[in-house]
Amino acid sequence: MAEKKPLDDAELDGLFAAARGTAPQPSAELVARVLADAEAERAAIASAVPPRRRGRVASALAAIGGWPAAAGLATAAVTGLMIGFVTPDALEDLSGAYFTASGYQLEDLLPSYGDLLGEG
Amino acid sequence: MPFDALNDVSDEALLIAYGNGDAEAARALTLRLTPKVLGFAARMLGGDRAEAEDVAQEAMLRLWRQAKDWRQGEARITTWLYRVVSNLCTDRLRKARGVGIDTVPEPEDGSPGAAEGLQQAARAAALEHALAELPDRQRQAVILRHIEGLSNPDIAQIMDIGVEAVESLTARGKRALAAKLGPKREELGYEDG
Missing domain, CATH: 1.10.1740.10 (RNA polymerase sigma factor, region 2, helix turn helix motif)
Incomplete structure (x- = not known):
């Protein structure tokens, strides 16, 4: 039964060394697949980063609806100021005609106005 | 960079x-x-x-x-x-x-032509076949210890067992491999012992 004798340690070590020397190398396709996964995960990590804290101006803007809302607000404010300063004739004619035609005075519209003046 | x-x-x-x-x-x-x-x-x-x-x-x-x-x-x-x-x-x-052992493919010949390369390939193939016949845990321990070259504590961590259990698995695995491959001594290029 001499041929059934098990390998000794040195012989087995020779086999292990052979196995180390014939290790499979990754194909270019596998490397490409692994790199594609890495890139996809990198993008996922980047998009998962929490947004920076907002400053006071940004918070106020966000509260009213962002820059479009701020633009609308600014337009309204400038228009109001302009109306106040310029007082377009059309507006005065309209209010003047209304009051004279109806025969009402300011006291009639705000009954307590005179009392308030009297009380000082 | x-x-x-x-x-x-x-x-x-x-x-x-x-x-x-x-x-x-x-x-x-x-x-x-x-x-x-x-x-x-x-x-x-x-x-x-x-x-x-x-x-x-x-x-x-x-x-x-x-x-x-x-x-x-x-x-x-x-x-x-x-x-x-x-x-x-x-x-x-x-x-x-x-899945039978016959389905284990022969390893690719890394450097054809050189007799030594062929022998290395034959040894690696014979070892692979013999490894495939071992119980999973023995095979895993033997591969990690003797082919991947890891330390017993590292293997213990990987396999979630104690170092002594690793030693026992590798020893039993090696004994089984030596017994399975003994009859192929000549094919593997070893002198008759």
């Missing part, structure tokens, strides 16, 4: 750099770790190349996903990867029970 400059950077530093968005770090890690992962998976799966590639890709994917939560100094990346590959291979082997 130029790619060559990454050769001396540790696996862990590269993984952290990757987690911070460094694409070159991912490339360096891929080229460094995929061969190890693939080689171990192929041996665990009895040389099934396609299956081993899937396992290697999956293990590397889990590494990428782990990058931002990696706890520095807790485990070596290679040890962690071997553990992932072990688990993936064990799952696949369980599902694929019944």
